[in-house]
Amino acid sequence: MELKANAPDGPLEKKWEKHKFDMKLVNPANKRKYKVIVVGSGLAGGAAAASMAELGYQVECFCYQDSPRRAHSIAAQGGINGAKNYHNDGDSVLRLFYDTIKGGDFRAREANVYRLAEVSNNIIDQCVAQGVPFAREYGGLLDNRSFGGALVSRTFYARGQTGQQLLLGAYQALERQIGLGTIKMHTRSEMLEVIIIDGVAKGIVVRDMVTGQVQSYMGDAVVLATGGYGNVMYLATYAKGCNASAIWRAYKKGAAFANPCYTQIHPTCIPVTGDHQSKLTLMSESLRNDGRIWVPKKKEDCKKPVDQIPEEDRDYYLERKYPTYGNLAPRDVSSRAAKQVCDEGRGVGETGLGVYLDFEAATKRLGAHKIEEKYGNLFEMYDRITGEDPYKVPMRIYPATHYTMGGLWVDYNLMSTVPGLFVLGEANFSDHGANRLGASALMQGLADGYFVAPYTVGNYLAGLKPGSCPTADHPEAKAAEAEVSGRVSRLLGINGKETPTYFHRELGKILWEYCGMARNDAGLKKALQLLPELRQRFWEDVKVPGSGADLNQSLELAGRVADFLELGELMCRDALERRESCGGHFREEWQSPEGEAVRDDENFCHVAAWEYTGDNSAPNRHTEELKFENVHLATRSYK
Amino acid sequence: MSEKHINLTLYVWRQKNAQDEGGFVTYEAKHVSTEMSFLEMLDVVNEGLIRKGEEPIAMDHDCREGICGQCGVVINGRPHGPRERTTTCQLHMRSFEDGDTITIEPFRATAFPVIKDLIVDRGAFDRIIAAGGFISAPTGSAPDGNAIPVKKTCADLAMDAAACIGCGACVAACPNASAMLFVSAKISQLALLPQGQPERYSRVKDMVAQMDDEEFGTCTNHGECEAACPKAVSLENIARMNRDFIWSSLTYRPESGGSGGA
The missing domain is CATH 3.90.700.10 (Succinate dehydrogenase/fumarate reductase flavoprotein, catalytic domain)
Structure with missing residues (x-):
């Protein structure tokens, strides 16, 4: 597996501009001949779906909630960063870039982070135009507050409900397109498999959570914006329904999973x-x-x-x-x-x-x-x-567990190692390194959705023949459907004694203890022994009442817990192999006498991306070297 | 707060699917910690049901921090229960006494058909937003954020209205099952902001038309919606919507299709 970052050449501040010029465009009359599947309707997915529909693509969007407005981006309270320097306190795109790189403990890709800082200002403008009621000063101008890890005031906010207001802005843009017929929205729909044809992502398999129907939806490109996997810890600040199944299915179909051990404890x-x-x-x-x-x-x-x-x-x-x-x-x-x-x-x-x-x-x-x-x-x-x-x-x-910086590996175009499969927002690994700064999650979700994916997905589609998308009766689609139905019947058939929640809670206890705020060699090895045992018990003793042809919340949870059990193992494996402390990953063996994290830049200045090789074999660890050409690798100090 | 444990009797609405008639089933909830949230109390009841091989009570919930708007049941006749300005997920068992009987039902309205047990379909709300609850600002078209100053009082009032979480408690509380608090909150938010002015009157017309199509009732000023609203969205918004609706009706002109250019 080759991890080609595909970051453009040239000076940092010109990379995105150059790339935008170099990317291919789709003839406006042909755009409606391409279908884009978007999974997730939060800031990243909602914004991407709306923006691509505005451009003229056919979009189908999926969410597990009863409405796209429920996505957990809604719960973000504090704010969103933008390098506007409205307060004349010395902020700039370069400073936001530097703070984010440093905040991430020098474990993120420079080119991606610079682009994030660059489009941060467009995001603020876009949201204001949508009617997001940001806090104002008496003169009518936008107000800012300070946030952790920065010495400038660059955080825009709407009381303690910034995420809600930004999400509703994206949701309204999405609903506008639904009303215009350019987006078909599927609520209460859970993606349970990705369809790969000749090595390229061409669709997804979805279970209708009301009727239980398992169905394939085909597209020219698949965009996953399904959020983070922090619920693997059971207790977390995530919504109860947040899960890793979409990205885990993609991982098992060939998408590399990067830095799974980078979790943020808020x-x-x-x-x-x-x-x-x-x-x-x-x-x-x-x-x-x-x-x-x-x-x-x-x-x-x-x-x-x-x-x-x-x-x-x-x-x-x-x-x-x-x-x-x-x-x-x-x-x-x-x-x-x-x-x-x-x-x-x-x-x-x-x-x-x-x-x-x-x-x-x-x-x-x-x-x-x-x-x-x-x-x-x-x-x-x-x-x-x-x-x-x-x-x-x-x-x-x-x-408490709050965010996962790890996620599916993506290149500069936000495309995973599976061609045609794009990953946005918290679901990818790209911008926050080993630790995310406050008010940067909203920024990244919207940057990916409004300002990056519409360009890069378009560039990908421009290389495909219009109208060449396979239909849902393709043998690969049928095979993926059979996999999903098989898993559903298997879960329903175990008829053991313990509830899915019981196993989820046990999993959380192990991970919090051994792969939480502090990790060490012995603990991680212990976890890697306990987790397969728990996984085996799950498949022998879980009890899922009801049927698959109906709304069945136990079944939904059981499927998610099954995936979390596997993901937990990968997190521990990654944490064990990363023999340094950086950001949210604190290895007790690598700390200064004062108890501060000690990085090992010589051996670990890289992204670790894991390749699935089978249920009964160890995954392969690949690395993407991180090159810092514009910032000096310094010890992070906040003293 | 010191933790206590209480015993409760629950009358819970169980309904297999939209076609099923449904009815109340009694459950005993023993040794309930007063530190639990209402949904955590139901979680524990459900764990017991699953262990017995019975289907758990289906209920909608997600964020469990009072913001996503997905949860919501009628508790002892009140949407979201006894505590003011509190969603079901934020209600805690310290609001109840040992020996209490609690009746739990879904939100009821023609426009919110029951899907299963306590889960209803609130898709009508999304369709109302799709009909006009937005500002048309395609990505990339925005001027600088500070190019349009917004008076602080307007921004604050817009934010008050925008706090709506779309849970539907207003509809469940209203004797007419009217959605006017929900609809007016969005209309107010956007009408109070300069960015919302170009589409102000077409928006109110389109959203109200969709609201009527969805078979929500009309407002007869009971004020139950405001009392049930977990985010304290004010009735003032309905007044604002009505003013804009009347103005829109009086001044309505069909759009003239402009002629194409060369």
Whole structure:
């Protein structure tokens, strides 16, 4: 397997422009003769589907939810970065590029990241034109806030609901095209197989989640924008339905999976309360603009009410360790710091797995009214979930799985190792390296969807004969359908004793323990022994009631858990092989005396992309060397 | 908050599919932690059902943080349950007492047919948006973000309306099963912004026409929608929509097809 990045030559700031000129165009009259399949309707998928339909292509879009407006991009709270420099504070495309590369711990491809920073400004313009109600200043101009890992104010926001508003903008553009008849939308539809004909992606197999019907949909290109795989951990800030099945099917059909061990553990989530816990809820990083994070200096103070712990007995550990960035240290750094103080026995709350996020100082400085205006909805959400009022007592927070930087490997054109199969947004691996900065996920999803894929998919289609797409009665399509139906019957036929959720929870426990915030050789090897055992038990003992010809939520979950069980193994394998610490991947063997991550640029300055070789054989690890021609590989410091 | 455990009796609507008549089934939920969310309580009941080989209660949910709008059931007669401005997924069991009986039903409206158990089809909402709930701004056509200043009060009011999550609680709460709070929220958001002006009056006309086609009822000012709305979308939006609708009806002119160029 060859990993050709296909990044254009020339100076960094001219690459995308040059590439856009070099790419082939499709005759406008021929565009309607090409069909593009888009799986996922979040920021990346929704934006791509709408933009390509606007260009004139026939688009079919699929989502598992009841409406494309539900995609989990909707839950992003804080904001979206744009290098507008509206605040005259020294921002630029180059600085956003540099911050993103550095934030990713120098494990992302330069050309992709520069393009991301470059189109960030177009995204803001596009969203404003759609009617996204971004926060405004009194003069009517756009407001910005700061986010972790940056010293400039470049984050655009719509209260604490930025993701919702950006997604609704994309959704409305999508619905407009549905109304015009250029997009056919399939809701409550789950993609369960990709159809490869002569080595090229030509369609997908979908299960209708209401009728259970398994059907092929053919296209000239297939675009996967199916999000991240963080739910592999069971407890995560993802929506319950988020899953890896689409990208996992693609992996098993030949698409390389890059850097699966790069997961982001977000520092500010509401702590776990008990075994019933079904998901974790994020509290936006924007809260760290005004909230101060601390734990008691003394273990014996941990159970005391906050007002009985005097100021001098509080350890504002982020401010102490990282005076320059303080509470705005990047996510991986902040999460590990929280884990450290809790491991020392200084965590707060019932379980001892929590730290305080305190607004007392900010309330005194700005007034309660200002705090409410900025964070009101987040405070309300916290109160609903915990039953505690954060205006009166500090929030308790703890890290939780939030994002996966790894994903299917793609080249500069966002095409995977399978020709014709494009991967967008969180589902690909391309832009965030080993750690993503806050407010960059929305940026990447929309960059890929609005401004990259419409060009690069067009370039691919220009090389195909119009109207040459095979039909759904092709033998490969029938074979893929049979695979899907076979898997459904197999799951229904086991009739064991344990529920799909039970296995999912067990999987999560293993991964959180051995492949979570800190990893080591022995732990990862242990996990690689436990996971196949769990997988075997799953296939012997899972119980899926009901039928396949009906709406069956247990069946849907069982299929997703089956895929997660395999993916979990690949994550551990990747984490074991990456013998360095970088970004979200922290190997205990590679740390400085102060406990900071130590990279090994000599041996690991590369992307690791895994090739599937069969269910009973080890996957092959391939590498793409990362060349840094424009930034100096530095030790990441936020001190 | 200190954790307690409570015992509950649930009357849950079970309906095999759209054709089935459906009916209530009683379940006992024992030793429920008050720290659980309402959906987590149902998760535990469902785990028990699966272990017994019975089909779990089908329910819609996804983000479980009150923003995607996919969850939503009627709890003791109230869409999303007893707590104000709270979606079903954000409702926690500390809102209930030991020994309570809880009736759980799907959102009911002609325009929201039941698919299974507590799951309904809200596709009508998408079709209303497709009819006009957007600003036509094809990708790439936008001017600089700061080229169009927006008065802060307008942006804030637009955001208040845009907070709608499209869950359909307003329809379920309304004695007429009217969708006017949902429709007016989108119309208001876009009408309050300068970017939304060119299509302002065609938008209201097209969206209202689709709303009527979907067999939603009309508004008779009960205000139940606003009370049930988890995002506190205001009735003021309906007033704004009605004003725009009247204006649009009075000033409507069929579009003249411009002549083609050379």
